[in-house]
Amino acid sequence: MNNPLPPKVAVVGGTRGIGAAITSTFVTAGADVLLTGRSVPEHVLEALRGAGRRAGQTVEGLALDVTERDFAQRLAESARTSLGGLDVLCLNAGVFPNKPLADMTHADVREVFATNVESQILAVAACVPLLRESGRGRIVLTSSITGPLTGFPGWSHYGASKAAQLGFMRTAALELAPYGITVNAVAPGNVLTEGLQELGEAYLAQMAATVPLGRLARPQEIADVVEFLAGERASFITGQVVTVDGGQTLPESPEAVLPTGTDAPS
Known part of the structure; x- marks a missing residue:
């Protein structure tokens, strides 16, 4: 059974990692998309347009x-002018600079909250009329x-x-419920994105070892x-968080994570 997507979607921070995957998924499903980020390279837009399946599809x-x-x-304003409206708003912008508490400054806290929290509140507020x-x-x-x-530690x-x-x-x-608008979140564990890869192979291996499924997402x-969550089958879900972590938050100790390929206890 297909999960129909509304025709117009705005994706914030979609040029890398999770945002890029979300954008590509929507475009492939035939949605009109406004892709945003600090920069949006033209070659990225061209690749997305090539993935479209609907004549006249808009990818801006x-x-x-x-x-x-x-x-x-x-x-x-851009969602209205480029897409003619807005059905789905996906907010993905986030920064995670490592900084121990002993070295934390006001500027460090402000940077993270401005990007990860304030921007989402303001984006939602501005897009409510649409x-x-x-x-x-x-x-x-x-x-x-x-x-x-x-x-x-450090985060x-x-x-x-x-x-x-x-x-x-x-x-x-x-x-927003009285207007039929749903608001949900996805909570990933460690995902194999460019940002995570920059932390090094040792960190990636350490994180994968904590995931019962034995790998990163x-x-x-x-x-x-x-x-x-953006489709019609999720129309009665709102205010919820879907954790997608391969079981990472389940173990009560590292010993509870069995090596990959281990036979189940009899």
Whole structure:
């Protein structure tokens, strides 16, 4: 059974990693897409347009810095002018600089919260009129297990921002429910993105060893969940978080993660 997508989608931070996979998934499904990021290379847009399956499909780019004061208004205005409206808003922008608490500064905290929390609140607020006009609005936030479910040294500001993001999501879901707009989040574990790869092979191996399924997630596996939440079959789901972590948050100790290929206990 297909999961029909509304025809117009805005994706923020979609040029790399999870955002890129979400964008590609929507385009392949035939959606019109406004792809945003600090920069949107033309070759990326051309590749996406080549993946489209519908005649006359719109795939446009909009360079945005989500920490700038007017970005949310520009996003909403561009969605109206480029796509003619908005059905699905997927917000993926996020930064995770490593900084121990002893070295934390006001600027460090401000950078993370401005990108990970404030930008999402402002983008949703600016796009509410368009989503109301749609009559079937969907908002999907990319969160994380770090903060809401787990912690990691050096990422206290990141974890706090992701927990705050979900607090916003739940209240937004209540406020927007009367208009038929759903607000949900996906909480990935460790995903094999460019940003994570920059942390080095030793870190990747360490993280994979903590996942019961024995590997890190692929960006497409997160995009598949986002596609479901943005589709018609998720029309009665709102204010919820879907954890996609390969079981990473299940073990109560490292010893509970069996080596890959181990036979189940008899």
